[in-house]
Amino acid sequence: MIAPGNLHDVMMAEELLSAIGPIARLLADKAYDTNRLRTFLAQRGIEAVIPSIARRKPMIPYDREAYRQRNLIERMFARLKDFRRIATRYDKLARNFLAGVLLAAAITWWQLN
Numbered sequence: 573m574i575a576p577g578n579l580h581d582v583m584m585a586e587e588l589l590s591a592i593g594p595i596a597r598l599l600a601d602k603a604y605d606t607n608r609l610r611t612f613l614a615q616r617g618i619e620a621v622i623p624s625i626a627r628r629k630p631m632i633p634y635d636r637e638a639y640r641q642r643n644l645i646e647r648m649f650a651r652l653k654d655f656r657r658i659a660t661r662y663d664k665l666a667r668n669f670l671a672g673v674l675l676a677a678a679i680t681w682w683q684l685n
Contacts, residue, residue: 574666586612597621597635599642605632651680 573591575584582604589598589612597619598604605625610632613620621638624631653659655676663669 574670577661582606582609585609589613589616589618597638599639599645601642652676 573584573588575581580603585600585604586609589595595618598613599621602623602625605622605628610620610622619635620632621634621642622632623634623639652673655672657663657672658669658676661669663672
């Protein structure tokens, strides 16, 4: 799924999570700390591994050890952005952009294996 560049990621989180099937936990950064997303996750029995934003009172505890694995996600996005076409979003059509992302992911996987 591809969203417009001016839409915050958390706005599509529920739709994306519904599309991927059953999961045990969601690792996300503070930008995903919304009551709506936390309620959505709780209703589906998904553990939210999301640190609380500074203004949240009281702070919601999270699994710090599991959160450390989030660096894998960040490194994956950094690798994808090594491809200039992905980082700057030259493609006007979503299907062309998605094809570029898939091609970049395949090349990255091939280089690492």
